[in-house]
Amino acid sequence: MDVFECIRTRRSVRKFKDKQVPWDNVVTIMQAGKYAPSAGNLQNWKFIIVKSDAKRKAIAKACLDQEWMETAPVYIVLVGEPEKAERYYGARGRRLYTIQAIAASIQNMLLTAHSLGLGSCWVGAFDEDEIRRILLLPEVVDVHAVVVIGYADEKPEMPPKYRIEHMMYFEKWWGRVEGPKTFIGWWSLYNKRIVDETKKLAKKTAKKVGDKVKEKIQKR
Numbered sequence: 488m489d490v491f492e493c494i495r496t497r498r499s500v501r502k503f504k505d506k507q508v509p510w511d512n513v514v515t516i517m518q519a520g521k522y523a524p525s526a527g528n529l530q531n532w533k534f535i536i537v538k539s540d541a542k543r544k545a546i547a548k549a550c551l552d553q554e555w556m557e558t559a560p561v562y563i564v565l566v567g568e569p570e571k572a573e574r575y576y577g578a579r580g581r582r583l584y585t586i587q588a589i590a591a592s593i594q595n596m597l598l599t600a601h602s603l604g605l606g607s608c609w610v611g612a613f614d615e616d617e618i619r620r621i622l623l624l625p626e627v628v629d630v631h632a633v634v635v636i637g638y639a640d641e642k643p644e645m646p647p648k649y650r651i652e653h654m655m656y657f658e659k660w661w662g663r664v665e666g667p668k669t670f671i672g673w674w675s676l677y678n679k680r681i682v683d684e685t686k687k688l689a690k691k692t693a694k695k696v697g698d699k700v701k702e703k704i705q706k707r
């Protein structure tokens with residue numbers, strides 16, 4: 488599966504088979520997380536693997552009672568070490584860089600799970616204090632996400648996604664078009680398709696009219 492296909496077909500899975508994930512797959516998924524970019528290559532994260540029934544149950548409860556999580560045999564809890572980033576980059580390192588690096592790490596994990604034929608879901612809704620208590624976390628670290636992994640027992644449809652034109656600006660905020668030429672030209676595949684279809688229709692209509700005129704002339 489190429490990277491784009493993997494990105495496009497990954498889905499959040501919320502129902503899993505009662506089947507263990509091979510340990511080497513779990514390690515590969517964590518390796519993928521490890522290779523994510525991080526500001527200054529600080530890699531200021533820790534991945535906590537949770538497999539025990541009791542802890543998975545407790546974490547699912549801490550995730551605002553998302554009971555479906557219990558069907559997943561493995562959780563990876565992503566924990567950030569913001570102090571490291573703050574030392575180098577101040578408040579920006581603490582607030583922004585740590586969060587962004589860990590988000591990149593999570594996405595790497597989700598995509599790798601998908602490429603290995605596994606389902607996964609990024610869970611961000613939780614009571615952080617409760618997870619701290621369950622995992623005996625020190626004060627200086629933050630809980631960023633729980634990634635649940637297992638063999639999917641559902642095949643979710645792709646949820647609605649906006650068209651790319653909807654989220655794409657050109658050169659500036661609200662820069663929908665650069666000029667009239669680009670509007671009907673190359674920058675928007677959507678507009679190009681409309682123009683192509685209109686051209687085709689115009690040609691077809693012109694041919695029909697031409698044929699009718701010829702027919703009338705011949706009849707005279």
Ligand SMILES: Cc1cc2nc3c(=O)[nH]c(=O)nc-3n(C[C@H](O)[C@H](O)[C@H](O)COP(=O)(O)O)c2cc1C
Nearest residue numbers: 497498499500501553608609610611612613643646
């Ligand atoms: C920051 C973040 C937090 C999320 N938290 C949850 C969550 O707590 N529970 C859940 O079921 N899904 C959660 N999701 C998954 C989203 O619901 C899901 O990505 C979205 O509906 C789009 O579906 P897709 O992943 O199949 O494209 C979260 C996703 C992100 C990025």
